[in-house]
Amino acid sequence: MAKKKFDVSHIAKLARLSFTPTESKQIEKELSRILDYVEKISKVNVSGLEPTAQVTGMENVLREDVPRKERILESSEALKNAKEKERGLFRIQKIL
Amino acid sequence: MKQAKSFPTEAPEGAGRTVEFCDLTLKQAIEGLSKKDFSPQELAQSCLGRIREREKDLNAFISVFEEKAVSGASKGNFPKPLLGVPYAAKDNISTKGFRTTAGSKILDDYIPPYDAMVIQRLSKAGGFLLGKTNLDEFAMGSSTENSAYGVTRNPHDLSRVPGGSSGGSAAVVATGEVIFALGSDTGGSVRQPASFCGVVGFKPTYGRVSRYGLIAMASSLDQIGPITKSVEDAELVYQIIAGHDPYDSTTVKIPKTNSDKINKDSKIGLPKEYFPKDVDADVKKAVLGAVSLLEKEGFKVEEVSLPTTAYCIPTYYLIVPSEVSSNLARYDGVRYGPRILGNIFLETLYKTRTAGFGNEAKRRIMLGTFALSSGYYEAYYLKAAKVRTKISQEFASVFEKVDFLITPTAPTPAFKIGEKQDPLSMYLSDIFTIPSSLAGLPAISIPCGDVRGLPIGLQIIGPKFSDERVLSFAKIYEKLK
Numbered sequence: 153m154a155k156k157k158f159d160v161s162h163i164a165k166l167a168r169l170s171f172t173p174t175e176s177k178q179i180e181k182e183l184s185r186i187l188d189y190v191e192k193i194s195k196v197n198v199s200g201l202e203p204t205a206q207v208t209g210m211e212n213v214l215r216e217d218v219p220r221k222e223r224i225l226e227s228s229e230a231l232k233n234a235k236e237k238e239r240g241l242f243r244i245q246k247i248l
Numbered sequence: 249m250k251q252a253k254s255f256p257t258e259a260p261e262g263a264g265r266t267v268e269f270c271d272l273t274l275k276q277a278i279e280g281l282s283k284k285d286f287s288p289q290e291l292a293q294s295c296l297g298r299i300r301e302r303e304k305d306l307n308a309f310i311s312v313f314e315e316k317a318v319s320g321a322s323k324g325n326f327p328k329p330l331l332g333v334p335y336a337a338k339d340n341i342s343t344k345g346f347r348t349t350a351g352s353k354i355l356d357d358y359i360p361p362y363d364a365m366v367i368q369r370l371s372k373a374g375g376f377l378l379g380k381t382n383l384d385e386f387a388m389g390s391s392t393e394n395s396a397y398g399v400t401r402n403p404h405d406l407s408r409v410p411g412g413s414s415g416g417s418a419a420v421v422a423t424g425e426v427i428f429a430l431g432s433d434t435g436g437s438v439r440q441p442a443s444f445c446g447v448v449g450f451k452p453t454y455g456r457v458s459r460y461g462l463i464a465m466a467s468s469l470d471q472i473g474p475i476t477k478s479v480e481d482a483e484l485v486y487q488i489i490a491g492h493d494p495y496d497s498t499t500v501k502i503p504k505t506n507s508d509k510i511n512k513d514s515k516i517g518l519p520k521e522y523f524p525k526d527v528d529a530d531v532k533k534a535v536l537g538a539v540s541l542l543e544k545e546g547f548k549v550e551e552v553s554l555p556t557t558a559y560c561i562p563t564y565y566l567i568v569p570s571e572v573s574s575n576l577a578r579y580d581g582v583r584y585g586p587r588i589l590g591n592i593f594l595e596t597l598y599k600t601r602t603a604g605f606g607n608e609a610k611r612r613i614m615l616g617t618f619a620l621s622s623g624y625y626e627a628y629y630l631k632a633a634k635v636r637t638k639i640s641q642e643f644a645s646v647f648e649k650v651d652f653l654i655t656p657t658a659p660t661p662a663f664k665i666g667e668k669q670d671p672l673s674m675y676l677s678d679i680f681t682i683p684s685s686l687a688g689l690p691a692i693s694i695p696c697g698d699v700r701g702l703p704i705g706l707q708i709i710g711p712k713f714s715d716e717r718v719l720s721f722a723k724i725y726e727k728l729k
Binding site for chain 2: 160163182185186189190193195198203206207230233234235245248
């Protein structure tokens with residue numbers, strides 16, 4: 153595993169978070185230390201092993217494609233916590 | 249030196265009850281309610297009295313439903329089996345019409361439009377929700393110091409942490425503010441605070457208890473579990489909340505069984521990697537003392553090995569932040585939560601998230617985003633997911649030789665508030681609980697003594713879906729203590 157300097161600004165952009173220059177330095181320090189520690193797993197032999205996605209062993213839990221009344225959340229309920237709503241929709245600012 | 253609190257298994261006899269109603273176990277409370285020794289209102293009032301007395305020192309609750317307690321409890325007629333017993337739920341469990349914050353500013357004013365399935369089931373069973381407890385933000389932490397709503401203090405020593413992330417739930421049970429509580433456990437968050445606060449904490453097999461309504465942290469590990477005063481109480485709550493739920497497709501259809509008879513030929517395994525040289529000597533002594541009690545009862549004990557144990561923490565701290573980074577992407581100020589406006593949506597998004605998340609949440613989001621990012625995904629996340637398979641396989645092969653594993657729950661008793669400033673040192677304190685979480689196994693922490701006046705717990709781990717056997721076996725130890 154190549155030793156990579158943690159690129160805070162790139163990752164922050166992906167995560168939609170902003171950091172001040174001081175915070176940036178701090179988080180880079182912390183995360184580099186954590187990364188150094190977790191990189192230990194490169195030593196583990198995992199040949200022939202599938203990755204674990206979930207531990208129940210279940211597959212494709214399906215149900216009939218029929219609407220169930222008791223599962224319907226009324227839009228008035230769904231909108232209750234929104235700061236801005238209009239005509240039954242969540243309203244946001246312009247994207248571009 | 250304060251002795252760790254232990255709860256009587258028999259109600260005291262005699263005229264003039266000296267035990268407060270709020271100090272009863274769940275079993276005793278149900279007996280009292282069904283015999284009409286007291287009413288649900290009196291029980292709720294007793295809990296509220298304890299809350300008024302102790303909350304200023306503890307800060308274990310984020311919300312206490314005092315009005316609900318007064319009006320609701322007086323409606324009388326609560327169904328069986330819980331008959332109106334008051335309980336608390338960790339504030340990452342959705343409660344319809346009642347504020348649910350997940351310990352975070354970003355959900356400061358969120359009021360869920362639905363009840364989590366566990367809340368629905370407890371309500372149908374007669375449980376009375378008295379309040380929501382404090383937690384590390386989004387369940388990320390091992391001390392309840394990461395909450396946006398202040399630190400919770402350990403009832404046994406106010407200068408110490410109650411553990412985390414379900415520190416609030418453990419503290420309210422330990423101090424008698426409620427009869428039982430619900431926590432959630434991803435890497436030890438029910439078991440470790442139970443150990444630090446001297447109460448019982450049970451994490452069911454992944455898939456046993458519905459996560460519908462649990463504010464997600466790491467979807468492939470999260471489980472809701474009971475925090476109680478006795479194993480019998482934990483068993484009762486587990487039986488109510490566990491079971492397949494069509495609203496959560498990760499719940500299993502494997503039926504629950506009633507208390508299993510534990511046969512005397514059951515073998516106990518002590519994994520040598522859980523008793524290293526640097527574990528607190530008094531902790532080791534307390535746990536091994538418990539094991540010898542069981543040996544005297546006739547159980548066989550043998551040493552086993554889980555060689556990949558040293559890689560569990562690194563595996564966990566790659567998988568969990570990855571899942572976290574995905575689960576926390578929904579917090580954008582659009583559908584719920586406070587919002588800091590910028591000039592355009594993207595600015596609002598950055599500002600809202602940056603202001604709303606605490607430091608540990610940001611750390612894990614960043615770590616997870618990195619581990620899943622292009623160029624790093626294979627070496628970090630995918631590799632960790634394969635190591636996780638190896639860890640599961642090791643447990644499975646050990647359980648071909650023994651029936652239960654016994655380990656310490658945590659390497660130390662409760663540490664001081666502010667003691668662990670370095671994130672990595674905080675992560676290392678979950679060393680004994682993380683492995684069974686990665687493998688999805690049932691595990692319980694039960695008090696086994698105290699170390700220099702502070703409670704300490706031992707952990708019993710069982711094979712997948714052996715929840716009822718783990719509870720039965722834990723009951724046996726509890727009776728021997």
